[in-house]
Amino acid sequence: MVRFFLPLFIFALFAGLAIAQSETVSKDKFLGGYHMTKQSMTCEDCHQEKAPVAGKLKKQPVKDLDICVSCHGKLEDVAKLKPELEPNPHTTHEGEIPCDECHHSHSQSVSYCDQCHAFAFVTP
Amino acid sequence: MAVSRRGFIKQAAAAAGVAAVGAMLPGSAQAATEPKKWDMETDVLVIGYGGAGAFAAMAAADAGSNVIMVEKQAEATHYPNTRMSGGIFHSPDLDGDKEAIKKYAKAMFSGDGLPWKKEHEMNDKYVEEFAEAWAEYTPKLYPMVKSWDPAFKGLAGVSKGAAFPDFPGAKEAKYQTYRSSLADRIDAFAPGYLQPKEKKGNGEALFYLISEQVKKRKDKIKICFETPAKDLIMSEKGEVIGAVVENAGKKLNIKAKKAVVLTCGGYEYNYGMRKAFLEGPGAEGWAFYGTTANEGDGIEMAMKAGAALEKVGKAASRIITAVPIRHNGLRLGLITPCVGKPGSIVVDNSGKRYANEVLVTRDPSRYFFYKEAVKFDIMKLAYPRSPSWLIFDDKFINSTTITDMAISTVGYGYVPWTKDNQDAVKRGWILKGDTLDSLAKAIQKHEDNMDMLDAESLKAAVEDFNKGCEAKKDTFGRDPKTLSPVAQGPFYALPLYAGGPNTKGGIMSDGSRRVVNWKGEPIPRLFTAGEISSVLKFVYQGGGNITECMVFGPIAGKNAAAMKPWS
Numbered sequence: 001m002v003r004f005f006l007p008l009f010i011f012a013l014f015a016g017l018a019i020a021q022s023e024t025v026s027k028d029k030f031l032g033g034y035h036m037t038k039q040s041m042t043c044e045d046c047h048q049e050k051a052p053v054a055g056k057l058k059k060q061p062v063k064d065l066d067i068c069v070s071c072h073g074k075l076e077d078v079a080k081l082k083p084e085l086e087p088n089p090h091t092t093h094e095g096e097i098p099c100d101e102c103h104h105s106h107s108q109s110v111s112y113c114d115q116c117h118a119f120a121f122v123t124p
Numbered sequence: 125m126a127v128s129r130r131g132f133i134k135q136a137a138a139a140a141g142v143a144a145v146g147a148m149l150p151g152s153a154q155a156a157t158e159p160k161k162w163d164m165e166t167d168v169l170v171i172g173y174g175g176a177g178a179f180a181a182m183a184a185a186d187a188g189s190n191v192i193m194v195e196k197q198a199e200a201t202h203y204p205n206t207r208m209s210g211g212i213f214h215s216p217d218l219d220g221d222k223e224a225i226k227k228y229a230k231a232m233f234s235g236d237g238l239p240w241k242k243e244h245e246m247n248d249k250y251v252e253e254f255a256e257a258w259a260e261y262t263p264k265l266y267p268m269v270k271s272w273d274p275a276f277k278g279l280a281g282v283s284k285g286a287a288f289p290d291f292p293g294a295k296e297a298k299y300q301t302y303r304s305s306l307a308d309r310i311d312a313f314a315p316g317y318l319q320p321k322e323k324k325g326n327g328e329a330l331f332y333l334i335s336e337q338v339k340k341r342k343d344k345i346k347i348c349f350e351t352p353a354k355d356l357i358m359s360e361k362g363e364v365i366g367a368v369v370e371n372a373g374k375k376l377n378i379k380a381k382k383a384v385v386l387t388c389g390g391y392e393y394n395y396g397m398r399k400a401f402l403e404g405p406g407a408e409g410w411a412f413y414g415t416t417a418n419e420g421d422g423i424e425m426a427m428k429a430g431a432a433l434e435k436v437g438k439a440a441s442r443i444i445t446a447v448p449i450r451h452n453g454l455r456l457g458l459i460t461p462c463v464g465k466p467g468s469i470v471v472d473n474s475g476k477r478y479a480n481e482v483l484v485t486r487d488p489s490r491y492f493f494y495k496e497a498v499k500f501d502i503m504k505l506a507y508p509r510s511p512s513w514l515i516f517d518d519k520f521i522n523s524t525t526i527t528d529m530a531i532s533t534v535g536y537g538y539v540p541w542t543k544d545n546q547d548a549v550k551r552g553w554i555l556k557g558d559t560l561d562s563l564a565k566a567i568q569k570h571e572d573n574m575d576m577l578d579a580e581s582l583k584a585a586v587e588d589f590n591k592g593c594e595a596k597k598d599t600f601g602r603d604p605k606t607l608s609p610v611a612q613g614p615f616y617a618l619p620l621y622a623g624g625p626n627t628k629g630g631i632m633s634d635g636s637r638r639v640v641n642w643k644g645e646p647i648p649r650l651f652t653a654g655e656i657s658s659v660l661k662f663v664y665q666g667g668g669n670i671t672e673c674m675v676f677g678p679i680a681g682k683n684a685a686a687m688k689p690w691s
Contacts, residue, residue, distance in 0.1 A: 093310065094312060118461075
């Protein structure tokens, strides 16, 4: 009996946590929250089968950043949105920098460039 | 252990910071004369295998000449400036207006065409031809490199388009610059020279592709590594007919039946030339972050053959840090892109701020900022900004890598550095103090400060900056985005010296890249290209020096190969 119910119980527990997690994320001030509330995206849209990250502190990185590209376009397209930026953080001497080096979905975004340079970009 | 007399002289020379061995030996002020016996023979002799030498050799070979290219460095540690650089070059769009490119180039090279500039930096006739070549060659550079290897990627250069948008032709030229890469993404923290082909970026990628092209011509181009040229050989008629080179301790005479091309770089590590040519304290007040092989030997050889000099003190420079690892008595510099970052300021040797720090690293002022650093105080008769000091806090050091670890002296193993900068703190290269007072004491003890720093001035500078951060209004007009206070101890200081990647001045040449004497007459059979005879004598757009290797290297090589053999 226990053998039968224990996995079910764990599943239910995790599902509950998952829902709670998804609610937390949707309310936060980071990009993840914006995408969930304003763009009606779900955890699975980005994390796929690894989502939701029920109650774990361990990071579940988004492996396929094509999800970003599918709406925002490639780096060069994004660069064209703000042609006045000099230098442009989306066309850099480092090449194809993954989106999430700078744009974080569940924490404060950072400026990768400013690890070395003094551009002081404000990253959404 | 007994010290031989020679050993003693060597040590004494090193201690005194005397530059080249040549300075110790009785040398002739003239080029060598025709020897009785020639050890090697070729059509065109190229001296120096960097970017310019490679392109000169290839052009001469493609024109049917046999080429010997001698290079001072060993093959295993062959790090010319082109390789150690960001690998940036200019290549306007193919549909850019040629006349506009020419106008833009003339303004950049010599200040020609600028309404406020009466005297141009160089001979107008030569500049006309330099600019003509620039307009013809540069648009083809990107397609050329791409055609060498489809894996090549032209990433964003330093400036978007023309760095000087108000110069004539800047708009219509459709100016572009590219940074070289073979990798989709360059790792800024991985040493360039250790990367496999698919991970190469910057100058490492570009020079790899260039050297592959040189190798393809191995039946025509013979490369001799560890073979420094010592003297040009001149005939009685005053023609350059070869050179004396040294290999494994032996002097060899190489006969060049057509011509000699000098492409062996600037004088970054020539102690005497540094003092002679650079503004301010040329030896101790300056540093360069490129190859240590550039010791001015080509300039000396050309001068002995009668070459005129031109704007020798020009260098695309700013303020950079340097470490007490010395070559020829001169400190090694490091590229320092972090100056101007939040949580940091720059003060002079007495502790006062003097400029908007962002100008040090932003384009295009970063190529001229050294002018601020070599300022002479006409009342105190001192160079108060030599060195200057980058003052930063704990938050800064923990979020920033001071230097670029993929290129330059760190990327090529000349200088050790760690991503967290802590190794440099341990070595005492970065000074540390728990309070600004204790940091001031550490600076005062530094050999270049000589107790000139006033702790009160330093504290006042930090306080004023921090107040400006709060008010979002900086005393020196710094970009508000970079205004974050120097607040969180411990505090740190890093010396900054005038300097940059390379020198640009040297020997004068005409539009055909023939070296000329003070009368403007070409020295027969002597050609040149690259930083030893840079054409960028007024202002500089990032990547200009590599571009000139790719434009004028071929012109020098082609013209050398077109000479009628003298024997």
